[in-house]
Amino acid sequence: MSTNAQRAGWVITALVTLFLGFDIVTHLLRVGPVTDFNDKIGAPDWFPVVCGAVLGLSLIAYHLPATRAMGTVLITAYLGGAVTVNLVFGQPAFNTVFAIATAVLVWAGAWPRDERLRGLVTA
Template sequence: MTTTSQSVQRTDYAVVSKPARIAGLVVTALVVLFLLFDSVIHLMNTSQVQDAMADLGFDPSLNRVIGAVLLISLVLYVVPVTSILGAVLITGYLGGAVATNMLTEQPILSTTLFPIYAGIFVWGGLYLRDAGVRAVMPLRRA
């Protein structure tokens, strides 16, 4: 028995209301602007970024590569067809930031956990604006 995409029924948790979609777009825009800034300053390889990366133990010549990886992930995140792939890649990028902060013994709440906060906004924005994500990760009520 075959089913077509037109015959698949959507459940309540997969429907995105207009206010939720707008909230998701706002959250997404904020997190994209922040990460875009981070990407651009890495691509520009400013002296402040070089110093900060050296303090974290990275070779400053990697700054442009790191910036390009984040920029590509952001582009994938912004394009609706590839948004989930972009969110997964950004999550990996942010996980590396958490690991680096832990290894260099940065302050927990302000620095080490900040990439986790950003990841929550990445997935929260996507959850609010994308019915497909809601279908895969539904919130269940007790």
């Protein structure tokens, strides 16, 4: 891939990391909107912390070259779960579209930077 594509990948990765990092912190600290939604869906009290930890570990894997492909897939799976919860509990369409867009951006950030990841899809 061209260096411009790789630079774009890094910029997208940085933006996605900022958003996901914020999401991780809100879950680990159990801020009001997170616990309110958790109560709304009837999940156990520990659920947001586990979600934050899983997403945090997946984000770390996303940044390490040796585990980038796995991290990309894990974050995509996590966001797929978010889409499912949003649909099942009748959340606004924006929430679902935002989770899907974030997953697309996760791939858009990793794709130009990792030849092995491209090989998994094009092989």
